[in-house]
Amino acid sequence: MYELKIIRTFAAAHQLPLSRTKCENLHGHNWKIEVYVKGETLDQSGMMMDFGVLKKHVDQILNTLDHQFLNELPFCKNQSPSSEIIARYIAEELNERITVPGISISRVSAWESDNACATYIP
Numbered sequence: 001m002y003e004l005k006i007i008r009t010f011a012a013a014h015q016l017p018l019s020r021t022k023c024e025n026l027h028g029h030n031w032k033i034e035v036y037v038k039g040e041t042l043d044q045s046g047m048m049m050d051f052g053v054l055k056k057h058v059d060q061i062l063n064t065l066d067h068q069f070l071n072e073l074p075f076c077k078n079q080s081p082s083s084e085i086i087a088r089y090i091a092e093e094l095n096e097r098i099t100v101p102g103i104s105i106s107r108v109s110a111w112e113s114d115n116a117c118a119t120y121i122p
Contacts (some may be wrong), residue, residue: 028116086118107121
């Protein structure tokens with residue numbers, strides 16, 4: 001089994017209603033996103049997947065989040081945009097874009113600070 005990881009970033013604001021914490025207030029983060037994909041085979045060039053292709057797909061997703069108020073985006077219509085939900089959203093969106101047979105999302109981590117992250121494992 002092979003696993004690739006890329007790290008990307010985006011900045012956005014959100015509120016976490018019903019959290020009963022200070023996070024109910026409007027605030028923002030500079031999120032660091034770690035995306036892992038896995039597969040068992042390599043192509044003729046010895047790669048599982050080109051890093052550039054993976055980065056392109058993730059950047060397309062993150063561009064829809066960057067400098068937004070996440071609570072107003074469609075994926076948060078009925079849920080708070082917590083780091084957990086953001087990680088799941090990115091994983092699900094990326095899963096629709098990766099069409100290489102045998103390659104799947106291993107996990108996505110959304111770091112909202114240097115010492116706190118949430119990971120979604122499909």
